[in-house]
């Protein structure tokens with residue numbers, strides 16, 4: 001049987017990137033997706049916006065929903081201060097297998113906890129299982145119809161505090177209309193749209209930054 005796209009992306013990293021060098025892993029994946037095969041990584045243009053918010057928040061605890069191949073996991077984890085953690089959730093075991101190897105190749109496995117399973121099942125267990133009180137930053141990049149239910153679940157589980165920042169990918173393409181309406185109309189959030197483009201294309205897309213007001 002042939003290889004999958006995530007497996008081909010991993011091979012490109014192992015062949016062309018430098019072990020222990022997160023930037024080379026990021027550049028290799030971006031080059032692979034531009035020149036060989038498009039893949040649904042947040043990409044370099046939206047990634048730069050994400051980087052600036054990670055640096056601004058300088059989070060002690062970060063949650064990522066939807067690891068896929070680990071591209072944004074590496075982007076975020078490379079900017080985290082020593083001793084801080086990123087928990088990333090992925091329910092597809094094949095994607096998780098590739099992501100673990102990408103994260104390890106970048107040398108960031110100490111900062112990343114990849115938990116396999118559906119976010120709806122894992123989120124309610126995070127406090128007790130991982131000793132997290134609240135998340136300072138959440139990056140939403142999983143199935144688009146899960147952004148809203150999982151945001152409400154994070155609120156209900158007391159995993160957000162005054163000032164927690166939600167960064168949501170793809171709010172235009174493929175689009176997350178119910179999530180966008182919620183964070184933009186709810187008095188519990190202060191929301192801002194960062195206009196950009198769908199990864200590796202000229203199609204409009206963007207990130208929505210929503211600060212939880214408690």
Ligand SMILES: Cc1ncnc2c1ncn2[C@@H]1O[C@H](/C=C/CNC(=O)c2cc(-c3ccc(F)cc3)cc(O)c2O)C[C@H]1O
Pocket residue numbers: 040041042065066067068089090091092095117118119120141142143144146169170173174198199
């Ligand atoms: C509920 C839940 N729990 C844990 N992991 C979950 C989960 N739902 C999805 N996941 C995992 O996240 C990943 C899913 C991400 C979904 N992302 C997408 O569907 C996605 C799609 C596009 C796109 C845009 C235009 C086009 F023409 C085609 C595609 C672009 C993107 O940046 C995307 O993130 C992989 C999946 O196993």
Ligand SMILES: [Mg+2]
Pocket residue numbers: 040041042141169170
């Ligand atoms: Mg995305």
